[in-house]
Amino acid sequence: MDAFTADILQRIENTQSDLHRAREAGDLFTMDVEQAELDDLRRLAEEHGVQVC
16 A cells, blocks of 8 residues: 555544544534535545545
8 A cells, every 4th residue: 555545544544533533523614525525535535546435
C-alpha cells in the first residue's frame, strides 16, 4: 500500500470516528462538517482508485 492510499484511508477512518462522536453528542454543526469532509475524502479516494469499505 502506498503512502497516499494509507493516508486517505486513515483520514476516512478518523473522520468517520469524529462523525460518530458528533452524532452521539447531538452536535448538528459538527455532524454537517464531518459528513462534508467524509464525502470529499470518499470522492478523492474514488478518483484515485482507492477502495473504501
